[in-house]
Amino acid sequence: MNSEFAVELKNIHKQFGVRKILRGVNIKVNKGETMVFLGGSGTGKSVSIRHVVGLLEPDIGNVFIDGEEMSFASEKKRKKLRANMGLLFQSGALINWLSVYENVALPLKELQLADENEIHTRVIEKLRWLDLIPAKDLFPANISGGMKKRVGLARSLITNPTLLMYDEPTSGLDPVMSQVINELVVRLKNELGVTQIVVTHDMNSAYYIADRITFLYKGQVLYVGSPDDIKNSDNPIIQQFITGKTEGPMQIDAQDISKK
């Protein structure tokens, strides 16, 4: 069921307990597009991504992946849809007792997608892309935060997914390494036509990589547009966010503050 959209979130509502987090989110991501999700802390960016991967079920609404319903599909169907996806978690989510090499190889081994030689070739290629060859035999406890992030990214790329999602890929990275990630995102788009959704607070990165930006506010989509559209938007909330001003109309989620 080919759809013109790689991903469609349709009227997604989600609450945890009494807290309404997503209040009718509608987002369409075109094939081969890099879509950036922007928004304040606690607005539901990570929760939205978890719906795309099928790790969360909406209370109301549906998620379609390439036209196929994901939200309420059988576990078998979800696994099939997920096989074409890569997800870089905000935390990196590495396995502490496996080396860098083994962490990156893990999805291929779990899904039994390749033999040892093929696994080796693919792991080394990804480690090279992300400048991780010198770290290949180290364990997560012995590498820096920025390296962990890159290992997580190498792991999410290893199955050659057609849809990649990154939750804060450049946070905690120095400016040079951030640019390495930015260039990788652009390369994956241009050379492999991968569809990408990137959650970020890093405006330089957003402007560099995005075809379009979705701005989430209070569990809804406030604005969708190109980087230039957003820069020129006269919406005061968006202007406050992208210029990083403390004074302005943007309301910070009080519930989220009390949690932190």
Ligand SMILES: Nc1ncnc2c1ncn2[C@@H]1O[C@H](COP(=O)(O)OP(=O)(O)OP(=O)(O)O)[C@@H](O)[C@H]1O
């Ligand atoms: N499984 C869960 N159970 C209960 N509350 C949750 C759960 N997951 C997320 N939340 C809450 O939903 C809200 C939105 O979370 P989310 O992680 O999507 O924020 P975010 O936009 O990614 O923020 P940040 O920029 O800080 O990462 C937060 O208040 C969070 O505490």
Ligand SMILES: [Mg+2]
């Ligand atoms: Mg988040």
